[in-house]
Amino acid sequence: MKRTGMEYRYGFEPPGLPEDSLLRQHVLYRLRCRLYCMVAVLGTGRWEKTLRIDQSLEMQLLCLNHKAELFDLIEANREHLRKWLPWVDGTRSPADTESFIRSAISQYESGNNPHYAIFYGSTLCGACGFHPFDIKNGVGSLGYWLGHRYSGKGIMALCVKALVEHGFRECGLSRIEIACATGNTRSRRIPERLGFEYDGVLRDNEFLNGRYVDQAIYSMQASAFLAASPWHSDA
Numbered sequence: 378m379k380r381t382g383m384e385y386r387y388g389f390e391p392p393g394l395p396e397d398s399l400l401r402q403h404v405l406y407r408l409r410c411r412l413y414c415m416v417a418v419l420g421t422g423r424w425e426k427t428l429r430i431d432q433s434l435e436m437q438l439l440c441l442n443h444k445a446e447l448f449d450l451i452e453a454n455r456e457h458l459r460k461w462l463p464w465v466d467g468t469r470s471p472a473d474t475e476s477f478i479r480s481a482i483s484q485y486e487s488g489n490n491p492h493y494a495i496f497y498g499s500t501l502c503g504a505c506g507f508h509p510f511d512i513k514n515g516v517g518s519l520g521y522w523l524g525h526r527y528s529g530k531g532i533m534a535l536c537v538k539a540l541v542e543h544g545f546r547e548c549g550l551s552r553i554e555i556a557c558a559t560g561n562t563r564s565r566r567i568p569e570r571l572g573f574e575y576d577g578v579l580r581d582n583e584f585l586n587g588r589y590v591d592q593a594i595y596s597m598q599a600s601a602f603l604a605a606s607p608w609h610s611d612a
């Protein structure tokens with residue numbers, strides 16, 4: 378039996394999808410990622426994709442040019458970050474940061490999740506992005522962090538808002554999740570302020586600093602976002 382493009386890509390043909398469905402949008406996103414990578418690599422050899430948030434804030438698709446600055450920021454904020462992020466203790470040298478960036482690039486190259494470095498003026502102040510997409514179900518989950526001196530300025534709420542917009546409008550996601558350790562009140566404020574729904578707690582869902590911690594799960598659905606979001610571009 379003849380297989381469609383959707384079956385090749387996803388291993389199944391979703392029944393009754395309209396032409397403009399999120400899944401089709403996701404296929405286009407994957408093609409755009411590959412095209413972008415080809416042009417970036419063949420052209421200048423640099424990765425320049427940028428999401429500008431406002432005059433002082435922008436997010437740049439993570440690339441090897443960010444390696445030194447990113448590692449220095451992690452090094453300078455080790456204690457602040459390790460409290461909530463399980464990967465910090467394993468990031469010991471610029472080579473560790475390089476291998477993280479290389480894996481982020483290859484994920485994006487294969488049409489999957491984007492990671493961004495956040496720039497406040499010309500200074501790299503943190504990072505945010507999606508964990509690998511659950512492609513069959515159209516689900517993306519967000520992660521984020523900032524250097525300590527850049528917290529409390531409203532930077533991350535603006536970046537997450539831009540990522541949500543990107544995830545629904547360009548990546549074709551149907552649901553975006555944010556999982557925060559229940560004790561991480563600062564992080565929980567972000568989805569709460571942006572209008573995510575609180576789905577509940579997953580007990581012992583993350584191994585952090587030698588013990589299991591509960592995670593609060595927040596989510597937003599594309600249908601709700603596209604239909605009623607106050608951020609809707611036509612609103």
Ligand SMILES: CC(C)(COP(=O)(O)OP(=O)(O)OC[C@H]1O[C@@H](n2cnc3c(N)ncnc32)[C@H](O)[C@@H]1OP(=O)(O)O)[C@@H](O)C(=O)NCCC(=O)NCCS
Nearest residue numbers: 461521522523528529530531532533534556557563564566
């Ligand atoms: C979690 C984290 C990213 C939050 O970043 P942040 O920039 O401080 O978060 P926000 O953008 O939401 O801003 C925080 C505060 O700044 C305030 N703020 C908002 N806009 C502002 C502005 N324009 N000027 C000044 N302050 C502002 C807000 O009032 C907010 O406080 P509130 O939630 O009590 O109202 C940061 O604390 C961090 O990196 N923590 C360690 C790593 C971590 O926990 N990562 C998440 C793992 S799940």
